[in-house]
Amino acid sequence: MKLTKLLTSAALAAGLATGAMADTTKVGFVYVGPVGDGGWTYEHDQGRKAVVEAFGDKVETTYVENVPEGADAERVITQMALQGTDLIFTTSFGYMDPTINVAKKFPNVKFEHATGYKQADNVSVYSARFYEGRAVQGHIAGHMTKSNVIGYIASFPIPEVIRGINSAYIHAKKVNPDVQFKIIWAYTWFDPAKEADAAKALIEQGADVILQHTDSTAPQAAAQAAGNVITFGQASDMGEYAPFPRVSSIIDNWAPYYVARTKAVMDGTWESVSTWDGIGAGMVGIGEISDAVPADVKASAEALRDSLADGSYHAFTGPLNKQDGTPWLAEGETAQDYGDDGLAGLGFYVEGIEGDVPQ
Amino acid sequence: MDLSAINPVLLIASLMVAATPLLLAAIGELVVERAGVLNLGVEGMMIVGAISGFAISVETGSPMVGLVAAMIGGALLSLLFAFLTQFALANQVASGLALTLFGLGLSALMGQSYVGIKPPTMAKLDIPVISDIPVIGPILFSHDPVLYIGVALCAVVWAVLKYSRVGLVLRAVGENHDAAHALGYNVVRVRVLAILFGGACAGLGGAYISLIRVPQWTEGMTAGIGWIALALVVFASWKPWRVLLGAYLFGGINVLQLNLQAAGIAIPVEYLAMSPYLITILVLVIMSADKSRAPASLGRIFHASG
Structure with missing residues (x-):
């Protein structure tokens, strides 16, 4: 009652x-x-x-x-x-x-x-x-890697993720021509155990930089356990893993x-x-670049960030070819947001990345 | 493609780690179902075990105490299920689902202040000389103790179910609870104990993820492994060794497919991503083509008057 x-x-x-x-x-x-x-x-x-x-x-x-x-x-x-x-x-x-x-x-x-x-x-x-932030990550990653193998935990094959892979690769390659990307498609946004397994697989195959497009901090923990691998915070600062393994981050605001x-x-x-x-309007933030990164690399990364912010540099600036070698952007040309081969619907890798985009 | 990049020794070692949470949860659920109870709350008990173990090991600084706490946490939650289904005679499917939802919420609440904290590390087995043997050492003798407990538990459950009186009583209760009751066995007590055992195993499996495999606390971090454990018990025809095989297959192919992707093998990623589910189901379905079947009283409510 x-x-x-x-x-x-x-x-x-x-x-x-x-x-x-x-x-x-x-x-x-x-x-x-x-x-x-x-x-x-x-x-x-x-x-x-x-x-x-x-x-x-x-x-x-x-x-x-x-x-x-x-x-x-x-x-x-x-x-x-x-x-x-x-x-x-x-x-x-x-x-x-x-x-x-x-x-x-x-x-x-x-x-x-x-x-x-x-x-x-x-x-x-x-x-x-986010690809503007990926450019900064790629820049740091290319400088920091000793094995020249960068591991990338991708989530789903959608334009946002593919843009990120391309942007990171272009800017890593720019500072380190020997760099190689190993990409794992986790087919999940959030599954800490699977993300940890993916990170471990990449590390066991020689990657000493892990970039992630999945949402949990599990890859950070895996990198920390490995000891000599650097990571970047994804979506949030993930500052609890700073200054090492997390050396910087993309923060969504x-x-x-x-x-x-x-x-x-x-x-x-x-x-x-x-x-x-993007970075300019404050929607994408670059988390503090930690002291694990040498001062000159930190300075050039910050310069890159600032040039992306004020619009003097575009993360996709030609000459760039598609993966199959056909031209995408001519010398000095920047990628369009929309239209054929525009960033909004980007579905291909740039030249140099191995493997296929899952269809 | 560069298959030489995959180190088979490291691969086998990490597949054993990936399989262990699944194995622990599934072997617990197997005992529960052999006693005739269907507890769909595995996921909830795992996640509560994950946070209980994590919180206690952070507070005490001892992973071992944490693991024991995880077993207690999982068992306590399962006690709620036992009360609902064995005493209040509620529907088992609904109660189990409710247990999962409750567990997910409760764990999120309990874990509020543990996000971003690093747990104390669990010492790995390190036997001088033996752990250093090439190939065999890293695969067999250099894991955390829980991994061995998982395999040992599987053997013990198999032996107890097959050869001991306790196992016989448990199976009798699961096959025909009215007959077991008529023979004078306390059906409810057997089932409550089985449910508690299942809860403790699921809790331990959850803590394995939060303390050893990942290791960190994140909300919802079991991400469906409890459901896979449930499916595994069915596909393994309620037999302990098949559960072990299934768990290692699933965990193994999962790790293997990630490695193949990283090595850039020319199989479309979609097929690789679905392969753990597909191959595990295929193998176990083919194996269960014999006469094995579900415990006859599975999911049925028992009341002494009936």
């Missing part, structure tokens, strides 16, 4: 609470991993917290973590839309089609999809030019974007846009 009473009053209280917050803006986030992954999802959640901090009681944020890409995502996004969420951020490439599908059914709800390329009247797309977009919904000025910012 007592329990029933308790439950009833709890339900009542919950009902009252939602009623009182009718004029708040509801913002929802769909995450591919757990907020504690220390990488990709962690940084999106930092962005969510920034929204809460900026608007206080005026916003109500919700998030669902560990949402598999595909049909499950569609269910979760639909559920969020049904609950009266005003703005929904779907934060992984694989949520692209689910987001578009749900957006069709809820024309009054605003959607923001990260790293995809399908836009609609109520779906914005946003991404960061979503907070300003999330705050601005939430503000736009509150003001009624939200419209569908396509945002693709």
Whole structure:
């Protein structure tokens, strides 16, 4: 009897609470991993917290973590839309089609999809030019490697990941012509055990630099155990592994974007846009380059970072050939964002990388 | 392609490490299912074991104490399942699923302050001379103790189930709980003990990931190994040696395919990525073409009145 009473009053209280917050803006986030992954999802959640901090009681944020890409995502996004969420951020490439599908059914709800390329009247797309950060990583990696073997833990064969591999390779090769890339496709964004195994396999095959495009810190731990291998933080600083093995990092900074977009919904000025910012706009940060890197390499890496930031240098500047030897970019030409062979849909390796892009 | 880049000795050594969490969880679940209980909560018990072991070994500085704590953690969680299914007579499938969800949430909560911390390292077996023998040394005599415990546990479970009175009672309960009850055996007690054993094994398997294989704490780090362990028990036809074979096959092919990718072998990556699942299932299905079948009372609720 007592329990029933308790439950009833709890339900009542919950009902009252939602009623009182009718004029708040509801913002929802769909995450591919757990907020504690220390990488990709962690940084999106930092962005969510920034929204809460900026608007206080005026916003109500919700998030669902560990949402598999595909049909499950569609269910979760639909559920969020049904609950009266005003703005929904779907934060992984694989949520692209689910987001578009749900957006069709809820024309009054605003959607923001990260790293995809399908836009609609109520779906914005946003991404960061991570490849600019990869250029800096490749530069440091090329200088630091002694075995000339650089291991790369890739996640899924999508343009974002392929851009990163190309950018890192181009800039490693530029400072070290003997460099060789060994690439493992893990087919996961987050699986610490598998990421650790992949890192170990690369290290056992002679890699002394590990780059990762997966979200957990497991490869960092594997490199640390090996002792003489350097790594870079991915998506988040992963500073707990600094100064060695983690010598620098790419940090995603979503907070300003999330705050601005939430503000736009509150003001009624939200419209569908396509945002693709890099180091210059602050969406991609380069984590501190640690003392394990020699001073001259650190200085040249920072110079590269600054030239990418102010736009005086583009990470994909010709002459560059595709893997099969056909020309891609002529001398001095920079890659287009869109169109044939544009960066947005990049699906090939540049010349010099061994192996095939999985189709 | 450069196959010479793969060092077979290191490969075999690391496949044994990759297989161990799966083996531990699966051998525990095998005992549970042979007692007629289907516990789908393996994933939840593993992850709770992973964080319990991690937290305690960080606090005490001893990995061994951590591993014991992981077994206790996993067993405690399984006690909840035992209570629901054996005393409250709840549906086993639903209770097991709930246990996994609960375990994932609970572990995330417990692990809040342990993200980014490095655990004390587990000393590897280092027998002078023997561990230094080329080839055999690194493969057989230079692992952490838990790996040997996993293999030994498999042998013990096999022997107990096949030759001992305890094993006979356990199997009787799993095959026909009414008959076992009529003979005077305490069905509920046998099952609760089996569930506790399964929980402890899953917990140990989870801690193996967080303390030895990775080693660090990250939310959701078991990433589905518990489910693979469940499938493995079925495909292994509830036989301990086949579980061992399956776990080593799965772990081995997983490590092997990563190595093949790194070596740049000319097999499309998609096939390599699916190969561990495919080959493990194929081998075990072919092997189970004999008369083996599931315990007859598997998943059925027992009540003394019925």
